[in-house]
Amino acid sequence: MRTNNAPTNFGFGDDETMLRDMARKMLDERLPLERLRALVAAAPEPVYDAGERAPWDPALWQEIVALGWTGLAVGEAEGGAGISLAGIAGIVEEVGRHALPSPLIATLAASLVLRAAETDAARAVLTDIAGGATATLAITNERGSWDPADAPLAAHADGDDLILHGVARFVQDGFKADRLIVSARLGDDLVLCVIDPRAPGVALEADHIHDLTRDQASVHCQGVCIGPAAILSRDAATVLAAAWPGLLLLVAADLCGASEWLLQTTVAYARERVQFDHPIGFFQAVKHPLVNAMVAIDQARSLLYAACAEFDAGGDRAEIAARMAKSAASDAAATISAQAIQLHGGIGFTWEYGLHIFCKRNLHNQALLGDGVYQRAKLADLLIGPVSTATNAIG
Amino acid sequence: MAATDLTPEQRDFRDHARRWLAENAPPPPPERLPITPIEVMTVGQRDYLQAWQRKCYDAGLVGADYPKEYGGHGHSGCQRIANQELGRARVPFLINIVGLSMAAPTILQHGTEEQKRKFIPGCLTGEEIWCQGFSEPGAGSDLANQRTSAVRDGDDWIVNGHKVWTSLGHFAQWMILVTRTSKDDKYQGLTYFLCPIAGHPGVTVRPLVKITGESGFNEVFFEDVRLPDAFRLDAVGNGWAVAMTTLLAERGASEGAGSGGGGGDGAIEALIDLARGSWRNGVLAADDAVTRDAIMRRAIVGEGLRQNARRARVPALCDHPLRLPLQQKLTGSEFAQDNARLGVEIAGAHSTLYKRDPRAPAAGHWPLAYLNSFGNTIAAGTNEIQRNILGERVLGLPKSK
Numbered sequence: 001m002r003t004n005n006a007p008t009n010f011g012f013g014d015d016e017t018m019l020r021d022m023a024r025k026m027l028d029e030r031l032p033l034e035r036l037r038a039l040v041a042a043a044p045e046p047v048y049d050a051g052e053r054a055p056w057d058p059a060l061w062q063e064i065v066a067l068g069w070t071g072l073a074v075g076e077a078e079g080g081a082g083i084s085l086a087g088i089a090g091i092v093e094e095v096g097r098h099a100l101p102s103p104l105i106a107t108l109a110a111s112l113v114l115r116a117a118e119t120d121a122a123r124a125v126l127t128d129i130a131g132g133a134t135a136t137l138a139i140t141n142e143r144g145s146w147d148p149a150d151a152p153l154a155a156h157a158d159g160d161d162l163i164l165h166g167v168a169r170f171v172q173d174g175f176k177a178d179r180l181i182v183s184a185r186l187g188d189d190l191v192l193c194v195i196d197p198r199a200p201g202v203a204l205e206a207d208h209i210h211d212l213t214r215d216q217a218s219v220h221c222q223g224v225c226i227g228p229a230a231i232l233s234r235d236a237a238t239v240l241a242a243a244w245p246g247l248l249l250l251v252a253a254d255l256c257g258a259s260e261w262l263l264q265t266t267v268a269y270a271r272e273r274v275q276f277d278h279p280i281g282f283f284q285a286v287k288h289p290l291v292n293a294m295v296a297i298d299q300a301r302s303l304l305y306a307a308c309a310e311f312d313a314g315g316d317r318a319e320i321a322a323r324m325a326k327s328a329a330s331d332a333a334a335t336i337s338a339q340a341i342q343l344h345g346g347i348g349f350t351w352e353y354g355l356h357i358f359c360k361r362n363l364h365n366q367a368l369l370g371d372g373v374y375q376r377a378k379l380a381d382l383l384i385g386p387v388s389t390a391t392n393a394i395g
Numbered sequence: 396m397a398a399t400d401l402t403p404e405q406r407d408f409r410d411h412a413r414r415w416l417a418e419n420a421p422p423p424p425p426e427r428l429p430i431t432p433i434e435v436m437t438v439g440q441r442d443y444l445q446a447w448q449r450k451c452y453d454a455g456l457v458g459a460d461y462p463k464e465y466g467g468h469g470h471s472g473c474q475r476i477a478n479q480e481l482g483r484a485r486v487p488f489l490i491n492i493v494g495l496s497m498a499a500p501t502i503l504q505h506g507t508e509e510q511k512r513k514f515i516p517g518c519l520t521g522e523e524i525w526c527q528g529f530s531e532p533g534a535g536s537d538l539a540n541q542r543t544s545a546v547r548d549g550d551d552w553i554v555n556g557h558k559v560w561t562s563l564g565h566f567a568q569w570m571i572l573v574t575r576t577s578k579d580d581k582y583q584g585l586t587y588f589l590c591p592i593a594g595h596p597g598v599t600v601r602p603l604v605k606i607t608g609e610s611g612f613n614e615v616f617f618e619d620v621r622l623p624d625a626f627r628l629d630a631v632g633n634g635w636a637v638a639m640t641t642l643l644a645e646r647g648a649s650e651g652a653g654s655g656g657g658g659g660d661g662a663i664e665a666l667i668d669l670a671r672g673s674w675r676n677g678v679l680a681a682d683d684a685v686t687r688d689a690i691m692r693r694a695i696v697g698e699g700l701r702q703n704a705r706r707a708r709v710p711a712l713c714d715h716p717l718r719l720p721l722q723q724k725l726t727g728s729e730f731a732q733d734n735a736r737l738g739v740e741i742a743g744a745h746s747t748l749y750k751r752d753p754r755a756p757a758a759g760h761w762p763l764a765y766l767n768s769f770g771n772t773i774a775a776g777t778n779e780i781q782r783n784i785l786g787e788r789v790l791g792l793p794k795s796k
């Protein structure tokens with residue numbers, strides 16, 4: 001793949017580096033591993049048995065809001081920072097590296113969709129987000145389809161208003177969101193609306209998930225009434241398609257960050273843990289899988305930044321580049337998550353040690369928006385062409 | 396690559412390279428060319444490829460960044476662009492691979508002024524073919540276990556020993572040669588020489604045959620071979636350090652004096668084409684979900700490696716300076732091997748047909764490429780050794796030995 005207008009440094013210059021380094025420093029200080037463990041994994045029972053939602057740190061979130069991170073993907077006209085996706089990816093990698101529980105990624109994803117909508121209604125929500133509001137996308141149906149055409153809700157007109165019915169599933173950090181961006185079928189059209197999670201007819205139900213660093217919700221809508229000002233786009237298919245590479249890349253960046261943390265943590269352990277009179281990293285059965293994981297992570301990271309640059313440049317290969325990045329990041333994450341636990345031996349298998357926090361976040365993100373196999377099926381349609389239906393007859 | 400990120404010199408150079416390559420595609424070869432320079436067997440292949448390298452040199456695409464005094468073109472940051480453009484243009488490879496990617500960079504770094512002036516120009520033009528005399532029967536992965544000896548004799552050295560797997564030795568005028576000058580220390584007892592090969596008294600070159608049926612590498616025997624001290628590169632006892640310069644260049648950590656060409660860029664397109672013409676369980680392989688997935692895996696790795704090369708030049712996105720460069724040999728050779736194996740799989744029954752069979756897909760390329768791919772997963776430090784190096788030098792894990 002060749003890009004003609006994306007810069008060789010992926011648009012990752014001094015400003016982006018500074019932002020990334022600031023994020024790393026802040027999260028190193030405010031969310032070191034011990035703090036993360038105490039926060040989300042004090043014990044398994046509350047979340048896994050009693051059904052509570054995993055805790056997070058709203059005070060830390062307020063600091064993050066004060067830094068302006070909700071507005072990273074919001075344009076300057078709406079009061080945001082208007083950072084490139086390459087710059088955002090740098091920050092999201094740090095978020096993944098610290099497994100930060102927060103509505104940040106959901107809010108960034110919603111912002112990318114709102115930006116693509118290019119309507120006044122969408123700009124109003126972006127202004128709120130730049131001011132610190134959180135948002136998430138509720139665009140996935142009962143079947144967990146990642147095709148944006150498979151909208152979870154149905155809408156019908158009532159004068160100038162729309163009435164929404166249905167259930168949106170797999171809504172990321174829905175319980176932390178001030179705004180829900182939903183997609184709905186309206187006859188042959190696909191509409192995008194913003195709803196308030198506390199509005200009449202809206203009910204959030206918590207999914208019981210293994211990942212301890214987020215919540216996930218089902219959003220039930222029963223006759224939710226939407227005024228014209230809340231209709232973000234009547235061409236949601238185009239809007240979602242334009243934002244989609246960005247959505248994939250936010251998840252890929254989170255995967256890359258968490259995977260690099262798992263790699264470095266496991267390498268550090270392999271340098272320290274002595275068995276048979278050697279640090280275990282001396283043995284090639286330990287050393288070589290770690291190198292393989294590094295190689296996989298590096299390709300994923302390079303593809304991530306290349307795809308961000310392509311997205312930022314408005315290149316026509318953004319979808320291809322983003323699907324490559326998500327595929328590589330999902331598979332690299334699977335590799336290092338497994339190796340991290342295995343190469344730590346018994347300690348890595350314990351709840352207390354905390355590797356599982358990152359591995360579960362990765363496992364969740366691997367599935368989100370489609371795993372590697374799914375992305376490659378989509379890529380094949382783009383690079384080889386759709387499967388022809390005619391060949392059976394000849395063969 | 397964005398035109399905006401290139402210096403004016405680089406932009407001009409790229410435009411020139413593109414234009415020149417578009418207008419100067421070489422005539423078809425008189426006989427089939429092998430996949431890489433290290434399987435060049437016949438005089439016909441050699442002459443054709445030497446002429447092509449000379450043309451590329453005259454056009455400025457070889458030795459682009461080398462100083463003019465040593466036959467180079469005196470640019471900066473342009474060889475990388477030349478390599479890319481040669482790759483894109485799908486023209487034949489440059490034959491003098493050892494000269495360009497090993498001898499010239501090593502001589503440039505360690506040679507005397509006189510040595511640089513004498514040896515580098517012939518590497519660049521391709522008039523003097525080089526070979527690499529590092530490996531011995533007892534010194535493969537354990538390269539420092541050298542037995543070939545060099546003993547002082549007045550102003551000369553007398554060399555005795557046996558080198559193996561010497562690619563291009565049969566056409567070489569010169570060899571970069573590692574010898575043992577002292578038994579006191581495994582590493583500090585080595586000395587590096589530039590040694591004449593063709594027609595030099597006491598040197599015997601004997602071809603070895605590869606699993607593909609091709610030749611291209613050799614055994615080289617040294618019987619009381621006399622070398623003037625002027626052919627010694629760097630200090631006596633410093634051979635290991637010099638050899639490390641060569642290996643780093645060989646494994647792709649620098650741009651070298653020229654590479655590219657040979658059509659490696661088209662691997663994925665070739666697999667897709669093959670899948671469009673191959674049948675699998677009653678459907679075209681291009682419509683088979685498993686095959687599609689497998690090709691996309693290859694496409695992603697290929698793009699990942701291209702983007703690695705790009706990221707390697709963005710320090711802010713590289714936490715360790717050697718992390719990406721040291722992966723190149725490992726990932727590049729496995730990429731080629733995995734592509735070739737997939738090609739064999741897709742070709743199915745037709746993958747049994749080898750070079751001479753008129754019905755073989757791509758003239759038997761896929762099984763040939765697969766068999767041949769082990770050359771690069773073994774040569775230049777096996778991939779097991781590469782994984783050791785990456786684990787140790789980049790990840791800081793304890794040395795395996």
Ligand SMILES: Cc1cc2nc3c(=O)[nH]c(=O)nc-3n(C[C@H](O)[C@H](O)[C@H](O)COP(=O)(O)OP(=O)(O)OC[C@H]3O[C@@H](n4cnc5c(N)ncnc54)[C@H](O)[C@@H]3O)c2cc1C
Nearest residue numbers: 527528529530535536560561562770773774775776777779
């Ligand atoms: C096509 C081709 C061209 C070549 N061209 C040249 C040339 O021009 N000049 C030249 O000097 N040499 C050349 N070589 C030689 C090449 O560098 C050696 O073959 C290579 O370094 C391996 O050495 P060996 O063959 O002795 O294998 P060995 O070192 O005996 O290795 C055998 C196996 O053991 C493994 N192994 C060995 N040590 C370790 C370890 N510490 N950890 C894990 N695994 C290990 C290896 O990975 C390999 O799988 C060429 C080789 C090939 C295949």
